[in-house]
Amino acid sequence: MISWVIGTLVLWVIATVALHREGLFPAVFMELTPLICLLVVYACLSGLGLFVGAFTVLWLVIQVCRRINGAPFRVGDHAIILTGPRAGTVARVYELTRGQGGGLLPRLDLGAECRDKYRDILDDFTLLRHRGWRPPTDPHGC
Numbered sequence: 001m002i003s004w005v006i007g008t009l010v011l012w013v014i015a016t017v018a019l020h021r022e023g024l025f026p027a028v029f030m031e032l033t034p035l036i037c038l039l040v041v042y043a044c045l046s047g048l049g050l051f052v053g054a055f056t057v058l059w060l061v062i063q064v065c066r067r068i069n070g071a072p073f074r075v076g077d078h079a080i081i082l083t084g085p086r087a088g089t090v091a092r093v094y095e096l097t098r099g100q101g102g103g104l105l106p107r108l109d110l111g112a113e114c115r116d117k118y119r120d121i122l123d124d125f126t127l128l129r130h131r132g133w134r135p136p137t138d139p140h141g142c
Helices: 002-021 033-055 056-068 112-116
Strands: 078-081 090-096 105-108 126-127
Touching: 002 033, 002 056, 033 056, 033 090, 056 126
Parallel strands: none
Antiparallel strands: 078 090, 078 126, 090 105
16 A cells, blocks of 8 residues: 555656646646546556556565564564454464565464464564563463
């Protein structure tokens, strides 16, 4: 989402500067038809902004989000899952595994079923380091 907004804003700035240099802005706001056409153009640029942002700044946004969220994770760290069906769950990192891109991905202790089906491997930008978590003192959970 962040890279989409950045890509859209870049396209809007380029379009606005180009229209301003041509001297079209005063004429656009005098009549309804050119104003509607301008709004349609900006809406189309918003859709194109998704691709511009994905191909230019997405890699940087992901790296910044990883660092802000507490990556790199180590075995024994606790993390909150931010996205997906288990969003909000706090779990312990029990292993680091090598991902398809060569980076280390944390495996969270989400139970035997998730472990057996490899559904416990999450990318570190979808996790938030939970520094204040303490294990429960009562073994019965009361």
